[in-house]
Amino acid sequence: MLERMTGVVQVSLRSLWMHRLRSGLTMLGIVFGVSSVIAMLAIGEGASQQAQEQIAHLGSTNIIIKTVKPPDIEIGDADSGQTIQEYGLRYDDAERFRETIPDAQVVVPVRRQPQQTQYRSRRVTAELVGTVAWYPELVPIEIRMGRFLSPLDLHYNQAVCVIDEMLLDILFRVDDPIGQQLKIAGEYYLVVGIVREAAVASQEDKQEFARNTRGSGVNGKIYIPITTMKSRIGETQIQFGGSTGSSGEKVELSEITIKVPAMERVIPTRDVLSSMLEQFHKKKDYQIIVPLELLRQAARTKRIFSIVLGSIAAISLLVGGIGIMNIMLATVSERTREIGIRRALGARKKDIVIQFLSETVLLTLIGGLLGMALGACIPILVTVFGKMPTVITPEAMILSFGISAGIGLTFGLYPAYHAANMDPIESLRHE
Amino acid sequence: MPCPQPNNSRQAVVRIENLQKAYYLPHQELSVLKGLDMAFYEGEYVSIMGPSGSGKSTLLNILGCLDKPTGGRYMLGEHDIALLSDDELSAIRGRRIGFIFQSFNLISQLNILENIEVAMYYQQVPKHQRHQRAMMLADRVGLADRLHHRPFELSGGQQQRVAIARSLANDPLIILADEPTGNLDSKSGSEILQMLDELNAQGKTIIVVTHDENVAARTHRTVHLLDGRVERVAERGPACSNA
Numbered sequence: 001m002l003e004r005m006t007g008v009v010q011v012s013l014r015s016l017w018m019h020r021l022r023s024g025l026t027m028l029g030i031v032f033g034v035s036s037v038i039a040m041l042a043i044g045e046g047a048s049q050q051a052q053e054q055i056a057h058l059g060s061t062n063i064i065i066k067t068v069k070p071p072d073i074e075i076g077d078a079d080s081g082q083t084i085q086e087y088g089l090r091y092d093d094a095e096r097f098r099e100t101i102p103d104a105q106v107v108v109p110v111r112r113q114p115q116q117t118q119y120r121s122r123r124v125t126a127e128l129v130g131t132v133a134w135y136p137e138l139v140p141i142e143i144r145m146g147r148f149l150s151p152l153d154l155h156y157n158q159a160v161c162v163i164d165e166m167l168l169d170i171l172f173r174v175d176d177p178i179g180q181q182l183k184i185a186g187e188y189y190l191v192v193g194i195v196r197e198a199a200v201a202s203q204e205d206k207q208e209f210a211r212n213t214r215g216s217g218v219n220g221k222i223y224i225p226i227t228t229m230k231s232r233i234g235e236t237q238i239q240f241g242g243s244t245g246s247s248g249e250k251v252e253l254s255e256i257t258i259k260v261p262a263m264e265r266v267i268p269t270r271d272v273l274s275s276m277l278e279q280f281h282k283k284k285d286y287q288i289i290v291p292l293e294l295l296r297q298a299a300r301t302k303r304i305f306s307i308v309l310g311s312i313a314a315i316s317l318l319v320g321g322i323g324i325m326n327i328m329l330a331t332v333s334e335r336t337r338e339i340g341i342r343r344a345l346g347a348r349k350k351d352i353v354i355q356f357l358s359e360t361v362l363l364t365l366i367g368g369l370l371g372m373a374l375g376a377c378i379p380i381l382v383t384v385f386g387k388m389p390t391v392i393t394p395e396a397m398i399l400s401f402g403i404s405a406g407i408g409l410t411f412g413l414y415p416a417y418h419a420a421n422m423d424p425i426e427s428l429r430h431e
Numbered sequence: 432m433p434c435p436q437p438n439n440s441r442q443a444v445v446r447i448e449n450l451q452k453a454y455y456l457p458h459q460e461l462s463v464l465k466g467l468d469m470a471f472y473e474g475e476y477v478s479i480m481g482p483s484g485s486g487k488s489t490l491l492n493i494l495g496c497l498d499k500p501t502g503g504r505y506m507l508g509e510h511d512i513a514l515l516s517d518d519e520l521s522a523i524r525g526r527r528i529g530f531i532f533q534s535f536n537l538i539s540q541l542n543i544l545e546n547i548e549v550a551m552y553y554q555q556v557p558k559h560q561r562h563q564r565a566m567m568l569a570d571r572v573g574l575a576d577r578l579h580h581r582p583f584e585l586s587g588g589q590q591q592r593v594a595i596a597r598s599l600a601n602d603p604l605i606i607l608a609d610e611p612t613g614n615l616d617s618k619s620g621s622e623i624l625q626m627l628d629e630l631n632a633q634g635k636t637i638i639v640v641t642h643d644e645n646v647a648a649r650t651h652r653t654v655h656l657l658d659g660r661v662e663r664v665a666e667r668g669p670a671c672s673n674a
């Protein structure tokens with residue numbers, strides 16, 4: 001049985017090889033069809049994995065409210081030559097959410113600010129994150145050494161800090177960081193822990209993140225109690241400008257993150273938050289981010305890609321299939337004599353069907369394999385030039401292989417039956 | 432008249448009774464064979480002659496189970512051909528019948544060895560055995576040194592020798608040859624005829640269609656067809672005399 005199959009395959013391969021140019025041209029449709037299937041699946045899979053990672057990072061049951069600078073900000077005290085722009089989320093917002101929204105399981109206020117930080121002679125600008133002890137409940141944080149901020153730190157406005165691994169690498173190359181004093185904005189803080197935030201995405205993204213942050217001069221993060229930040233650093237940032245004198249911004253909180261107990265509660269809670277914020281903020285100086293919606297967006301992206309590439313794939317596979325059928329019909333008529341001879345020598349109709357069908361299926365399978373190879377290249381290009389993540393799954397490969405075989409069977413069946421049903425005598429007379 | 436005496440004593444390999452073949456064309460019915468009665472016996476060497484269009488090839492194709500009669504009966508050995516399915520007919524062609532054609536009909540993309548093997552392939556003969564037998568047959572027709580050549584690299588006479596080797600592959604009951612020397616010069620033609628004579632001497636039943644009196648002269652019996660009917664039968668060979 002196996003010997004017979006390899007025999008059939010051998011004969012088919014030989015006859016495909018004899019007409020290699022024709023075989024090559026014939027399989028192009030399948031090659032492009034299959035490669036677009038692979039590319040489609042890779043891009044779709046990449047988009048949804050990226051979304052899932054983002055959501056894992058941001059938390060699918062979280063709602064994030066961020067302070068944004070409103071475009072039409074009022075000039076406060078124009079006469080004094082000093083303008084303080086006051087906007088954004090406030091402590092009382094966080095307080096209000098905690099007290100009035102029953103679904104708000106956890107409310108985490110955060111204040112972010114770039115700050116100069118120094119250890120011994122090494123000086124660097126890092127992102128100072130003022131937050132609360134329960135911050136890790138929202139954002140997956142891995143403690144590498146020591147501990148995170150504690151409620152006592154907050155209560156007593158302790159001058160302690162937790163730094164992330166990036167900053168660790170920059171500031172403490174060899175020293176044990178725990179127990180060291182770090183100078184931030186002119187004051188000393190005791191390092192109590194080292195953490196790592198859950199990976200945002202792949203290695204490449206991290207590198208890109210590093211590149212970007214280096215550009216803006218921010219290297220890593222320092223977490224300190226928000227109470228300490230309020231009392232020691234304050235909320236106003238003054239910039240000393242030229243002719244207009246100095247200007248400043250007063251922002252209490254950079255963001256408030258709220259965790260709800262279940263995914264179904266995300267959207268209703270968002271609506272409540274939204275109307276509450278509208279009521280207490282005259283200007284739109286905030287933005288509500290719902291990670292769950294990123295998932296929806298990713299699904300939408302995936303669907304669009306699937307439709308576009310899916311149609312290309314379907315059309316190209318259909319056209320490819322018809323092309324193959326056409327060529328196989330031509331082959332059959334070219335080999336009419338051979339078919340007649342084989343029939344005279346005892347070939348059953350079934351044998352003829354198998355011969356031509358195996359030739360078609362082999363043709364499409366080879367086309368499919370080439371398509372897979374090409375299809376594996378497209379996502380790489382998309383990732384490099386389109387900055388989109390792509391993932392090629394084994395399922396996609398298996399599916400493509402199945403599609404190629406299916407096309408071969410579907411479009412090979414008619415020519416094969418046509419060959420088998422030719423009258424042996426007429427075939428033998430055929431020139 | 433066919434040989435009268437040996438009917439009971441010898442096995443009829445092929446028996447046809449009132450065999451008819453008509454083509455139903457759009458506006459007419461073309462009757463090609465108009466009721467033939469014949470029997471061919473084991474070990475017989477028979478030639479069929481007749482003017483062009485008299486139905487010789489048609490008869491041979493029916494005998495070879497390539498074509499179906501439109502009337503009458505055809506018994507091949509114990510089989511009534513009319514009752515067999517297409518697959519069974521294929522099996523009969525493969526196992527019981529060896530064809531030799533005027534235009535050789537070798538498969539051009541296969542080499543000589545593979546051409547001889549084809550018929551065995553369809554009878555599920557294992558590869559090794561197939562190989563052995565094909566080499567033996569090629570040797571028998573004097574082409575042992577051409578096994579891996581393709582048909583177009585051989586002369587007509589050599590190609591026809593391959594065809595003879597191929598026809599013997601499954602040790603058939605009868606060999607049907609339709610003008611086997613028609614495309615050959617007299618020298619290679621006589622080589623082929625020599626081979627057929629030898630096969631018959633070894634006991635193979637052979638039916639050969641020919642226009643050539645010299646070919647017919649080598650056979651035991653010649654059936655003359657005219658316009659789809661048996662015109663006359665000429666007996667000459669040892670088939671009857673030794674009965």
Ligand SMILES: Nc1ncnc2c1ncn2[C@@H]1O[C@H](COP(=O)(O)OP(=O)(O)OP(=O)(O)O)[C@@H](O)[C@H]1O
Nearest residue numbers: 454456461463481482483484485486487488489490
């Ligand atoms: N498929 C067909 N349709 C219609 N008529 C046919 C068909 N095949 C054969 N015939 C007719 O049957 C008749 C007998 O043909 P056949 O080939 O048997 O002749 P033949 O005796 O072998 O002739 P030749 O000596 O030239 O080979 C011819 O008149 C031919 O035209």
Ligand SMILES: [Mg+2]
Nearest residue numbers: 487488489609
């Ligand atoms: Mg003829």
